[in-house]
Amino acid sequence: MRAALWLMGLFSAAVALALFAGDNDGTVTIFWPPHRVDMSVNLLLLLLVALFVLLHFALRAFAALFELPRQARRWRSQQRERAAHTSMMDAMTQFGAGRYLRARKSAEAALAREQALREAGDVLPHRASLRTLAHLTVAESAHALQDQSTRDHHLALALDRASAHGALPELREGVLLRAARWALHDRDPGAAMARLDELPAGATRRTAALRIKLKAARQAGRQREALDTARLLAKHGAFSRDAAGTVVRGLAADQITQARDAAELQQLWAALEPAERAMPELALRAAQRLLNLGGDHAVVRDWLRPVWGEMLALPESFSPAHRARLARVLEAGMAPTGDAADQQWLARVEAAHQAHPRDATLQYLAGMACLHRGLWGKAQLLLTQAVRGLQDAELRARAWRALAELAEQRGDATAAAEAWKHAAGA
Numbered sequence: 001m002r003a004a005l006w007l008m009g010l011f012s013a014a015v016a017l018a019l020f021a022g023d024n025d026g027t028v029t030i031f032w033p034p035h036r037v038d039m040s041v042n043l044l045l046l047l048l049v050a051l052f053v054l055l056h057f058a059l060r061a062f063a064a065l066f067e068l069p070r071q072a073r074r075w076r077s078q079q080r081e082r083a084a085h086t087s088m089m090d091a092m093t094q095f096g097a098g099r100y101l102r103a104r105k106s107a108e109a110a111l112a113r114e115q116a117l118r119e120a121g122d123v124l125p126h127r128a129s130l131r132t133l134a135h136l137t138v139a140e141s142a143h144a145l146q147d148q149s150t151r152d153h154h155l156a157l158a159l160d161r162a163s164a165h166g167a168l169p170e171l172r173e174g175v176l177l178r179a180a181r182w183a184l185h186d187r188d189p190g191a192a193m194a195r196l197d198e199l200p201a202g203a204t205r206r207t208a209a210l211r212i213k214l215k216a217a218r219q220a221g222r223q224r225e226a227l228d229t230a231r232l233l234a235k236h237g238a239f240s241r242d243a244a245g246t247v248v249r250g251l252a253a254d255q256i257t258q259a260r261d262a263a264e265l266q267q268l269w270a271a272l273e274p275a276e277r278a279m280p281e282l283a284l285r286a287a288q289r290l291l292n293l294g295g296d297h298a299v300v301r302d303w304l305r306p307v308w309g310e311m312l313a314l315p316e317s318f319s320p321a322h323r324a325r326l327a328r329v330l331e332a333g334m335a336p337t338g339d340a341a342d343q344q345w346l347a348r349v350e351a352a353h354q355a356h357p358r359d360a361t362l363q364y365l366a367g368m369a370c371l372h373r374g375l376w377g378k379a380q381l382l383l384t385q386a387v388r389g390l391q392d393a394e395l396r397a398r399a400w401r402a403l404a405e406l407a408e409q410r411g412d413a414t415a416a417a418e419a420w421k422h423a424a425g426a
Contacts, residue, residue, distance in 0.1 A: 077122040084113040088130065091137045104141040107134045128167035132158050136175055143182050155179055173203045180212045189220035207238045218251075223258065224271075227251040231273070249279055256286050262295035269303065280322060283307045287329045300333040301345050312352055323361045324392035330365060331398075334372045346373060353382075360389030364399055371402055380406050387422070397423050 026041040091106035111134045114127065124130060135158035142151035155175070162172035176195050183191035193216050196209055203209055210233050217226035230251055234244035252272060259265035269277065269286055276282060284307065287300045307326060311318045318326075334345070346369050353359070353366040367382030383399045383406075390396040404419035 077117065077120065080113055080117045080120070080122070081124065084110050084117065084130065087113060088134055088137075091134070095137055095141060100141040100144045104138050104145075107137040107141070110134045111138075128161050128164045129171060132161040132167065132171045132175065135161060136178060140178070143185070148186075151182065155182075169200075173199055177208055177212065180209075180216070184212065184215050184219065187219065189216040192216040193220070205232070207233065207236050210236070211238065223251055223255045227255065245279070248276060249281055252276055252279075252282050253285050256282070256289050259289060259293070262290055262293045265290055265293060265295065266299065277303070278306045278310070280307045280310065280318070280326075284322070284325055284329055287333065291329070291332050297333045301330070304330060304333070308348070308352075312355075315356075320391055324395050327361050327365045327395060331368045334369060345369075358389075360386050360391070361395070364390060364395055367399070368402065371406075376406055376409065 028039055028041055028044050030037040030039070087106050087110035091103045091110060093103075094100075094106055095103035111131060114124065114130055114134070117124065118127065135154045139151045139154040139158060142148070142154065158175045159172065161167065162175050176198050180192040180195035183189070183195060192212060196204060196213055196216070199209060204213075210229055214226055214229040214233065217223075217229060227248065230244070230247045233239060234248065239247060255268050256265065259268055265286065272282070283303050287303050290300050290303070291297070304326065308330075311323065311326060330345075330349075349362070349366050349369045353362045356362050363382050363386035367379045367386055370376075370379035370382060380403065383403050387396055387399045387403070390399060400419050400423035404416045404423060407413075407416035407419055
């Protein structure tokens with residue numbers, strides 16, 4: 001389309017020129033004493049056009065001539081800038097390949113070339129970013145080489161450049177995050193937390209910052225803060241579902257283990273989320289810890305109620321080891337107090353045994369519950385059935401010991417000796 005328009009324009013110009021110049025009889029006379037020059041108007045117009053073209057190209061030639069020094073300076077500046085960027089790219093490449101000495105030298109070369117460029121009067125618009133990244137690369141390489149003095153020196157320079165006017169705020173945040181990671185590598189969680197505190201409010205909730213905070217809190221033994229951070233990471237999708245559960249469960253278990261008295265443990269348990277309190281591993285650990293600290297048995301049984309319900313509803317989700325552990329903790333939580341909550345648990349255990357009469361673990365638990373209530377005959381019957389199917393050695397030994405004590409109460413020395421023998425062999 002454009003070519004067609006140009007062709008039409010040329011034809012129009014040719015037609016106009018032919019109409020104007022074809023029948024033009026005008027004459028132009030130029031008097032230059034003592035000379036006189038006569039020429040046609042068409043020739044004069046051609047001479048004027050030629051003069052215009054000549055002047056135009058002459059002016060362009062003079063402009064190009066005077067522009068040569070400036071172009072030379074611009075070319076030299078571009079070469080220096082390209083050399084600085086090439087050195088920076090080489091430094092990052094060498095660092096990624098694990099060649100830390102070469103990376104350090106290339107980054108220092110980039111700094112030197114940028115300095116030479118500035119001294120020549122050419123200041124890069126992204127000078128702060130380039131110098132920050134170069135200093136950070138030198139510091140990274142020095143950290144990998146265990147050169148802490150060089151690392152700290154270039155870290156300070158990187159922070160100074162990242163805080164300069166015109167620098168992107170993300171640069172400073174990135175430098176602070178790297179410094180926090182280095183502090184973690186040095187096993188200095190306090191320094192890592194201090195670096196994180198220098199970040200703006202929005203940056204502290206990013207996944208990268210939360211990961212560092214989680215590691216620092218765990219190193220510092222601040223389990224509650226680590227647990228809160230792990231929950232935030234799980235909400236942000238930083239972990240898979242299974243990994244998030246494992247991390248949260250581990251941190252909560254550490255808090256439970258470190259509880260110094262029953263009151264503190266109950267406060268910790270109340271601070272956990274409902275989904276965390278429903279985890280069988282945590283509930284069993286907390287109940288056992290509360291028993292060890294001399295806590296209320298009714299509270300122990302209350303904590304184990306969700307686990308008990310889950311075991312009855314989904315027996316395939318519980319391994320034999322977890323079932324045996326639950327039985328041991330529930331047995332330890334049974335005390336001959338005669339309170340209403342204890343009687344309710346006795347009814348629950350008996351109902352579960354009636355629903356699953358061949359379950360050896362439930363037989364054992366029901367037998368021990370009857371033993372705690374003074375129902376000697378029923379306890380003997382249930383425990384005798386349980387010892388035949390129990391796979392857990394500790395539960396089997398406890399069942400034989402209980403049978404031996406029952407036989408001694410009846411005065412059956414032979415049965416008692418046989419039961420004690422089985423208990424010792426279990």
